[in-house]
Amino acid sequence: MDIVVETRGLGKNFTKVIALADLNLTLKQGEIFGLLGPNGSGKTTLIKILLGVLFPTKGSVRVLGQDPRDISIKYRIGFLPETPQYYPFLNPVEVLDFFARLFNIPKKLRKIRIEELINLVSLSDYRKRRLGAFSKGMLQRMGLAVSLINDPDFLLLDEPTVGLDPLGAFQVRDLLLKLKAEGKTILLCSHLLSEVESACDKIAVLYKGVLVKEGRLSELLKKDDEIQINIKTKEPAIRDKILALIKNIEETEVDIGYPNQSLDELFRSIIKDSENVK
Ligand SMILES: Nc1ncnc2c1ncn2[C@@H]1O[C@H](COP(=O)(O)OP(=O)(O)O)[C@@H](O)[C@H]1O
Ligand SMILES: [Mg+2]
Known part of the structure; x- marks a missing residue:
């Protein structure tokens, strides 16, 4: 199985803070990997390093087999930032068209994909409304659509369900499973333990920049000494x-x-x- 992310001894220091310390992490193709941890534990810092916008202080990192700063891998990567922000005078169709052009997606395909994505994130009723009038949750949906515009192989989502109503969070979970079935790899950061995390194959827990727990979710949640029997009867x-x-x-x-x-x-x-x- 292909390795999508590999970090070895990865560290990142800011002037007064150790944001990440000695991180060894491997993500394989087709996995949904949940990175959990309280605020300030280093999740966004890791995402920024994987995107090549922050540079590590120590250690090594490879994304899709390359240095994360390599421009050639950007076509294969999708990213939802923690607080997506777009020009407030554009509407969802215009924003998606803007990003599709950045990726040189041909006009015909652009039109089809934009409509597909707007439906996928349930923004069809607002397709011509300016983003300045959007709620936090609607902007989050917009961000998700943008992150998928280039049909990426590797998707990085920073707190994707913040601001979403429970229905939205549930739709995100469904979407993640659908993308996984298409063979995509997803790194999901969150400080919430909601529906979405239950979609994860593996999780890692960061605490103050240190990896304190890692493993398959099914194994971590299993209680060896209990069985559960659910019986449905009205009799x-x-x-x-x-x-x-x-x-x-x-x-x-x-x-x-x-x-x-x-x-x-x-x-x-x-x-x-x-x-x-x-
Ligand atoms: N640009 C920066 N300059 C200084 N400190 C930073 C910067 N970015 C993040 N930090 C610090 O690094 C730590 C990890 O932050 P972050 O990665 O944003 O955490 P999380 O996403 O898990 O909430 C925090 O202590 C934060 O204050
Ligand atoms: Mg963060």
Whole structure:
């Protein structure tokens, strides 16, 4: 499998701060990699180094097999900044056209891709509205569309769900999985542990510039000494029978409860119902 990012002993110092210390990280093609950590832990600094706009103080870094400052890899990279900002007098179609031209995308393909992306991030109702009148969440959606304009192989997303409503966050998660299925590699930075992180194959946790934990999400979340059985029945007789069976097992602590749906699930189903009524 191809290696998309490799850092060895990577360090970055600012005048008074060690933003990253001795970072060894490998991202492979097709992975969704979640970089988690509280504010100020070095996530954005790492992204900027991978983009070639900040230079490391120590160590080495390769992106798509090249030095991140190499212009030739820019065509294969998409980036969503922490706070996307665009000319306020442009509308989404004009912004996407601007970036598509920077990538020399031919006119015909440009038109098709712009419409696809506007639909993908649910901005079709606002396609001709100036960005100066956009909310934070709408700008975030705009940023996501821009990050995909060149159909990148490697996508870097800095806090992609900040400012998004839960429905938006859920759509981002779906989008990430779709991009992964196309073979893309995604680095996702976040200080929130929301729906989106559950899309990650691997995560790394940074704390004050130091990598404190790394691994496959499924392995990190697994509890070896517990099993969970979910039974769906409206029949009280069946329920009692099952409960009696489980309760009688010796030397086993059994915790019986009735699952709630999460607030997030509830919110999404309320919105979906409201949309259907409309
Ligand atoms: N340009 C800069 N000059 C000085 N210090 C910086 C600069 N950029 C980031 N830092 C510092 O580096 C540390 C890591 O910041 P950052 O990478 O933005 O964290 P995160 O994205 O995880 O919130 C913080 O202590 C921050 O104040
Ligand atoms: Mg940041």
